[in-house]
Amino acid sequence: MIRRVSILTRWEVKSVAMESRFHIAIVGSGPGGLSAAGRAAEHDLGRQDTSHQPTHILLESFKAPAKTIQRYQKGKHVMAEPHFLDLRSPIKFRAGTREAILEWWRQGIDEKGINIRYESEVTAISGKQGDFLITLNDGDTIRAENVVLAIGTQGNPRKLGVPGEDERLVQYQLDDPYAYQDETIVVVGAGDAAIENALGLAEQNRVYIVNRRDEFARAKEGNLNAVLKAINDQSVDFSCFYESHVSAVRPPTDEGESGAIVLDTPEGERTIECHRIVARLGSVPPRKFVESCGVEFPDDRPTSLPELSNQYESNVPGLYIIGALGGYPLIKQAMNQGHDVIEYIHGNDVKPVDHELLMLQFSGLPYMADPEEILALYQQRLPMFRRMNALQFREFILESRVIASVSDDQSREEVEARSRAAEEKHQQTLLERHKDRLAELEASNEPITEADRTPPKPRPATRIMQEGESIFQDGEYTNTFYTIAEGEAHIQYEPDGPVYTLKPGQFFGEMSLISGRPRSGNATIGPETILLETPRRMMVKVLNSNEEVKDGIDWMFIVRVLQKHFAPDLPIEELRKIARKVELQQYASGDSIYDEGDSGDCLHLIRSGTVTLSRKVGDAQIAIDHLQSGRMFGQLALMGDPVRRETATAAVKTETIMLRSREFLALLKKDPQRIDDIQAETRNQLKLETMLASMPEGGNVISFLMDEGLGEATNAMIIDEDLCVGCDNCEKACADTHGGISRLDRKAGASHASVQVPISCRHCEHPHCMKDCPVDAIHRAPSGEVFIDDSCIGCGNCETNCPYDAIHMAPELKRKGGILSWILFGFGSEPGADSEKSATAADTQQSSHKAVKCDGCMDLKGGPACVRACPTGAAIRIGPDRFPELITRR
Amino acid sequence: MHQNILQYRGRRYLWVVLALLILSLIIYLSQPSDLPPNGGSWQGYTLGGIAAALIVWLALLGYRKRSFRSRLGTLQGWTSAHVYLGSGLLIIASLHCAFQFGFNIHTLLYVLMTAVILSGFLGLFFYLSYPRRLARVRSGRRRTDWLTELNEIDDRIHKLAQRCNARTRKIVESALDRTHLGGGAIAQLRGVDRSLVLRPDRETSESKLIGNPEQETVIEHLASAVPKATKSDEAQVLQELLNVFGRRRTVLSRLRQDIRLQAWMKAWLYAHVPLTVAMLSALVVHVISVFLYW
Structure with missing residues (x-):
């Protein structure tokens, strides 16, 4: 029955599109748009009206829904993060393969009767609330009372820009390079996507790659080497046109015939007969289009987000923005927003899913109030965040930990009991929901993975501290950022130096956040104080999208650095003027x-x-x-x-x-x-x-270490080749203490003047691996070690992001036997044996792969096992501050 | 920072062993002059006890080496102590037996112990001197880098060989096929190049296998073929082949030295460890027999 309705409505839309008028038009059928349309369709079904005319329309530029997910490679595992957030959407979604998710969504469109119109790129939106005019690329127009923009940030692929660019011969994405064989294929583009596609295709096709420039300047190093090798390799049918442009595309005249591409090369015009043209030219960012709709952005930075109300409404009344474009790149967030935004448009004031999480976070505060009110109050109270988009501030608080101080034991007990109760309640709710979901899954006969069975980790409630308790200590490798909402905090940089008192609205901890170095100074919490402790990941996001916050933190950083270096006894106020005059300089490596x-x-x-x-x-x-x-x-x-x-x-x-x-003298005068x-x-x-300088060979070693990237290291393994006997006891020690899998490769890594830098994590100041971890599984211990926790889902982003090859994906395997049984009777595996190498293919396949890397043996009291297990003293782990010693003591 | 096992912590265990030796000497000399020094006096038993304890502790290095979670000192410290105390053992055990030898289980134990200690000295020599030589041989590259270069060279030679006459092609390709690297334990330790090459006879067209150590035969052939080349293209190819084989010789020689040095650093343990096991067995027999025939 439902199916019939949806077919009918779609047909009607096609035929009467010229004059269509809707209550809600949703642009973009990604997760946010689909969820919104699903909710709107549910409202339509519940209507008393018997006309069955949908009051919503979902517009998609592509020929299928969820273009960005369609673009993922085949079989990619899509995650359902953040784990602590519940899904609130009429459309089904949980972690699964790209194919499974796309199938659920296709089903969702049919079952809910979503009124979707494909291949309808919106080129303009004008008008105002109650009467928006939406123009499509084929010239049709649609009128809508409200518009929901859910177009994401990926944008549409940049096209060739020549006649024939929309012919079937040309494709702007490549799902599976192995789907084509013995064809002549022209790949246009010189970025990583183009190179990867071209190399994949070249295995069983004749491939030409067309590069606008005379080199592959934008490519990653690995891709660059691979593509140059392929171009120079006579045995592979792969060639490159440098400094060449596409001037025309000639479609095949008959079915089954090949078409042609016309290139403008330095040697003149060339026509290449081909079966396929794959153009990978990046995408057109959607910002210009969004601005043309009247939406304002706070600044010109590419990462900046439009200003939105708590109900996702932009500065144009009736025009709503959800999903990645509004700053929420995760699927679940976008889907929840899609649901909520439809409710808001219908005039229902629903509480967002995260409302209860806020209640939990505020549970230990000395006052009872609605979380939404506290949120508004704090945003008013913290000048730096006052102009932040309300939604972003909400996320900022959600990701932060609220810390409250109490002055005596009795009140501590009281408050702690309160927040513990809230925590338990939250945990119980989570478990119940988890059980329900699992039961639902079991009933549906779908395969249930380990991840489905793992109950979600509860979120923390307010952290209670005693007045005067330490927040962080000198030398600690934490990098969270603290904002004072109420009360005060005290910081002391030098043991006998002055103690600075910070007041509400002020912040601290920015030095470690920015430099990636350990904390300098000790911080303690004052009486009746409320702090917001924000993780680095969230701060980086805020700094990238909010100029005002970034400027504020940059400036305070300068003031505090000047104070620390030149005028410790001077109050901050006196340094303000000088701080405004100094300049921040940025330099790329080299x-x-x-x-x-x-x-x-x-x-x-x-x-x-x-x-x-x-x-x-x-x-x-x-x-x-x-x-x-x-x-x-x-x-x-x-x-x-x-x-x-x-x-x-x-x-x-x-x-x-x-x-x-001038500033230097001014500081010294003070x-x-x-x-x-x-x-x-x-x-x-x-x-x-x-x-x-008197030991040039030593200087060369320093240059070598810097070339190896140890400039950004905090703790690197260095082997003296003059002492290393190659016994591999370091690797065995690593494997033995880490589930049978060594995280260091002694045999690899460059060396110079007998100083070898083996492949092993150097615990970078700003760890590259942390950058794109979707589950936030990579952390830095207070003692400095960068480690991966159990929540790793094995996506491989960190492996790709690590420039030093220090991370790899490995199965979780069990070790057999103990040391004595091996020494005395030869039973089991040798201590330290690499279980990955000895594992059978079946073992490896059954086990889920996770990212593994050196954790500096942070849970071993004796320190890194590799160093302690070196019989000759060749292996050491040191920080850059000891590099000069490495040379002078030799 | 980096210190070798002898220098470890200001030669801490050298001082320990010297103190132990002085103590042992005092015990030894305290034996009454009316009886010759003997393992059977209380001084002899004390020295024997010290020596036996040392042997057991020294053998425990094999256990400590694999106890990767142990917080009992570092392995380097253990190794340093192992070397010094192991050397001291030779003197303490000699004092214990008071230099009395014969054809019996007790002397067998002494001989085995001496063999273990001497093999240990050999190992110490390798550990202290070979890593430096190895580093020089590898000159800042890894063994896999040298192997990769060898592969690239061989690919290149294969391609160049296609442009040569049949005879040269046969020689060159057989030189690649019959290159010897590594091999069994003895071959690795000796590091002798047993590479061969097939040389077709000009008249009979039969091929003969002859030695090609350090790629010399093939280099010799190429060097003499260059001046005889009739076409300029041919000379060019031969010249290039000659150059590549020159590099191949260096790469092979480096790899061979690498393998040889690595092999020696491992090989001594194949004497040291089994001898230790034999010594421990002899020690058990020695102790039991001494107490049995008290």
């Missing part, structure tokens, strides 16, 4: 900051990254020092020697605070005693540099 012989008029303080100082000795450039964040260089230019005596280069991506002579400290620091630095 960029020169200044050259030897230049005349200098400024000093630099490293905000993040690492700087190598080098000097010309004879014909060679010798590294004489490497400095990490928090260190100063170039100060001699302001202390009497204006000529630079060394070259400063960024060893990794680096940011510095540049201080000119605290003249400080000059002695600066002179002492400079003296020590000069002594070290002189020593290293």
Whole structure:
């Protein structure tokens, strides 16, 4: 019955499209749009009206729903994060393969009777609430009272821009390169997607790749090497047209015939007969279109988000934005918003799914109030977040931990009992829902995975602390960010130095967040204080999308660095003016900051990254020092020697605070005693540099270590080849202490002058692996180790993102036997034997693969097992601060 | 920072073993002068006890080496102590037996112990000197890098060989096919190049297998073929082949040295460990027999 309705409505839309008028038009049929349309369809079904005319329409530019998911590779496992959030949508969704999810959604469209119109790209939206005019690419127009934009951020693929670009010969995505054989295929584009497609196709086809430029500048290194190798390899049918443009596409004249592509090459026009053209030219970001609808963005940055109300309404009344475009890139979030936005349009004030999570977070606060009110209150109270999009602030709070301090034991007990009760209630709800879902799954006869069975982890309630308790300590590797909502916090940088008191609206912890270095100073919580502790991941997102917050934090960072280095006894207020005058400089890896012989008029303080100082000795450039964040260089230019005596280069991506002579003198004038400290620091630095400059071979080792990327390391394994006997006891120790799988590869990794950097995690200051972890499974321990927790889903993003190959995907295997049974009787596997190598194919297949990497043996009291198990003392783990020692002690 | 096992912590265990030796000497000399020093006096038993305890502790290195979660010192510390105390054992055991030898189980134990210690000295020599030599041989690259280069060279030679005359092609290709690298334990330890090459006879067209150590035969052939080449293209190919084979010789020689050095660093343990097991058995027999025939 339902099926018939949907077919009927679709037919009607097609035939009367010119004059269609709807209550709600939804643009984009991704998860958000589909869910919204599903909810709107449910409203339609519940109507008393017997006309069966739908009051909604879902517009999709592609010929199928969920274009972005369609673009995923075949069989990709799609996750249902965040795990703590419930799904509220009429359309089915849980973690599964791309195919399964697309199938559920296709079913959902039919069952709910969603009025969807495919291949209808919206080119313009005008008008106002109650009467929007939507223009489609085929010239049709649609009128709607309300519009929901759910178009995501991926945009539509950039087309060839020549006649014939929409012919069937041309395709803008490639699902499975192995689906084609013995064809001539032209791939257009020089990015990673184009290269990967071309190489995949080249295995069983003749492939041409067309590159607009004379090199593959945008490609990842691995892809670059592979494509160059393929081009130069005579035995593979793969060639490249450099500096060439597509000038026309000629479709086949008959079915079964091949078409042709016309190229404009440096040697003149070339026509290539081909069966297929795969164009991978990136996509057109949707922002221009969104702006043309009247939606305003706070600034010009590509990452900035439109301003939205709590009910997803943009500055254009009646125009709503949900999903990735509104800053929520996860499928479940978008689907929930799709449901809620339809309710809001229908005038129903539903509470968002996360409402109960907010209640949990605020459970330990000294006052009872509606979470929505507390949210609004805090946003008003924190000047830096006042102008933030309300939805983003909500997410900011949801991802943060609320900390409240109490002054005596009795009230502590009281408050803790309250928040514990809330936690238990929450846990119970989660478990019940989990049970229901599992029962539902079992009833549906669908395969149930391990992940389906694992109950969701509960969210924490308010954290209660005693007044005066430590928030963080000097040297700790935490990198969360604290904002004071009420009360105060105290920070002391030096053991005997002054204690700074921070007040509501102020924040701290930004130094570790920005530099990736351990905490400097001790922080304690004051009486009756409420803090928001925000994880780094959330802060990075906020900094990338909100200029105001970024500027505020940058500026405070500068003020505090100046205070710490030049005027510890000076109140912040006095430093404000100077802080406004200094400049932030950014350098890419390898960029020169200044050259030897230049005349200098400024000093630099490293905000993040690492700087190598080098000097010309004879014909060679010798590294004489490497400095990490928090260190100063170039100060001699302001202390009497204006000529630079060394070259400063960024060893990794680096940011510095540049201080000119006038500001430097102004600072010194405020605290003249400080000059002695600066002179002492400079003296020590000069002594070290002189020593290293006198040992060119040592300087070469420093350069080598920097080239190996150790500039961003905090703790790296280094092997002295002169001592290593190749017994592999380090790898065995690693495997034995980590489920039979070694996380280090001694045999690999470059070496120079007997210093080898094996493949093993160096626990980067800003770990690359953390960047795209969808489940936030990668963390940094307070002692500095970067580790992966059990929630890893094996997506492989970290493996791809690690530039040092320190992460790999491995099955979870069980080890057999113990050490004594092996030594005495030869039973079981040798301690430290690699169980991945000895595992049978069946073992490996049955087990789920997860990401494994070095965790610095943080749970072993003795320290890293690899180092402790080296019989000759060849293997050590050290931080960059000890690199000079590595050379001078040899 | 990096220290070898002898320098470990300011030679901490050298001082320990020296103290132990002085103590042992005092015990030894305290034996009354009316009786010759003997393993049967209380001093002899004390020294024997010390020596036996040392042997058991020294043998425990094999266990400690595999107890990866152990917090009992570092393995380097254990190894350093193993070397110093193991050397000291030779003197303590000699004092224990008071230099009395004969054809019996007791002397067999002494001989086995000496063999274990001497094989240990050999191992110490390898551990202290070979890594440096190995690093020099590898010159900053890994063994897999050298093997990869060898593969690339061989691919290149295969391609070049297709452009040569039949005789040269046969020689060149057989040189690739019959290159020897590694092999059994003895071959690895000796590191002798037993590569061969097939040389077709000019008249009979029969081929003969002859030695090609260090690729010399094939290089010799190519070098003499270059001046005889009649076409410029041919000379060019031969010249290039000659160059590539020159590099191949270096790569092979590096790999062979790499294998040889690595083999020695492992091989001594095949004497040291079984001898230790034999010694432990002899120790048990020695202790039991001494107490049985008290």
